[in-house]
Amino acid sequence: AQSVTQLDSHVSVSEGTPVLLRCNYSSSYSPSLFWYVQHPNKGLQLLLKYTSAATLVKGINGFEAEFKKSETSFHLTKPSAHMSDAAEYFCVVLGSSGSARQLTFGSGTQLTVLP
């Protein structure tokens, strides 16, 4: 079985400062990991994915995440926050069940960006 733990339910940063959203995973095999973003009253949008290639993954809107097997972490970062980054972010692990593969979602981190 696999799981993800998002360590912070809320993160607040000032515009222009770095963003760090933390995620730890648990998996019995080499996982596929994703970050999704959900803006208010919108669907979920894929930010980036890790699938056992490069450990540093670059996504859209300047976000990136680093897969660290020794720490079982997949933290999401951005050098400089923008007001439009305010949203909820989900760390997700992909697992296998039968003939299809399921996503297991973290509980989400609400990012607030202050002017």
Next chain:
Amino acid sequence: DAGVIQSPRHEVTEMGQEVTLRCKPISGHNSLFWYRQTMMRGLELLIYFNNNVPIDDSGMPEDRFSAKMPNASFSTLKIQPSEPRDSAVYFCASSLQGNIQYFGAGTRLSVL
């Protein structure tokens, strides 16, 4: 590509009424997923289909919920009868060979 299309975007109904949510997956995708999102429980997988066949419906909360996928381009999630506690945002997602899932914009259901 139009992405995953869900309809309606919003649904308001009275307790006891039948509700049908619709989803059109991305063309060519062979897996389809229904999720429910609430403040209390977050995102929950209700059911998923692979090649139009239901694989796992263990997330379906009760017999009042049913889902069908009559063909590769259409799926429905039905609640009959609906109850206030069914109020949530329901998302549909599709993927190709179980890889990246692409989500629709969701249906916001309010049962009064």
